[in-house]
Amino acid sequence: MAILAISFCLEKRIKITSTIKSRSRMSYCTAILNMQSEEKKALHKKYHDNHYGFPIHDDDELFGRLILEINQAGLSWETILKKEQSFRNAYSNFNIEKVAEYTETDRERLLADAGIIRNKLKVNAAIENAKAILILQKEFGSFEKWLAHNHPKTKEEWVKLFKKTFRFTGGEIVNEFLMSIGYLRGAHDDDCPVYNEILKQKPMWKK
Template sequence: MSDYCDLAPAHPFHGPYHDHEYGFPVKDDDALFERLILEINQAGLSWLTVLKKRDAFRTAFENFSIDRVAAYGEADQARLLNDAGIIRNRLKVSATIHNAGVIQTLRKEHGSFRAWLDQHHPLSHGDWVKLFKRTFRFTGPEIVGEFLMSTGYLPGAHRDDCPVQRRILAAAPPWTRET
């Protein structure tokens, strides 16, 4: 992702994400859910497209409230598929709703989505991919890798010489801790 450290800083969309979110640990389950769903929606598209639509996604999916999204039915799915502000892909919308329900189950079993992630950390990228494929819909190596890098579970979000990397290390994301 070293190219991102060169491209992003002065960019109106990439810059704020690169400087304040990408690679930092995420503690809130709804925020983790948002990151997973944004990565799923990026599949086959540019990250810039997703960042430009992020506010519309937040509105459409009620700030990525796991409980609200998990309760969506056919009318909500139809509403989402007709929302020009988001990526209107039936498989991605269906996966979002399904994955919200999965996260509800993980919260019941582990206390939180974050606790489930922490319980499985550290895993290799390949083992994370296997776990996510068994657990969620529409997750493959790229989606899982970017989700885990973006939330601090895997290293690689920033180059060592990127000024943001020092702040990430100070925030002690999971990949920096031995368990």
């Protein structure tokens, strides 16, 4: 992967000094380049270079990305990246069928797991959203096909649809989720080397 250019990706923001993801004008790419800590830079660069904005075709991974974006609400993306493996372990590697069958015992287990975000609303959202995705899979064949069926939509239209379909899916969460999987443009600026890598995979926003 080429060295990241100083570019201005439109939406993705990360925590630098505050506890909430910044919505300042500094782009994700620029913020990474400005990081003094090589450890932090490597953590974010791995996600930025290999995942952010790239299409996802596996329903369980789509579900997992939705879980991560929901859990980021009110926190830094860095916190979520550090806990990603713990989320995978806690939520059965994001297996939709397994999470949909979680019992009250599982809810209590998740709320006691220090490796993830112990927020009752977010835990309940993961379980209820898994159930909702099973319904979509039955009707459309897959979660991905449901997304494709509703494409294209404006951000506002997507937010209305997600709020009607899922739990804990406000505007910022929906926007970040859809940008992160290639349904909305804005993850990377045209000058960012990663942008061209994403184009090769034909993201939905390009269609």
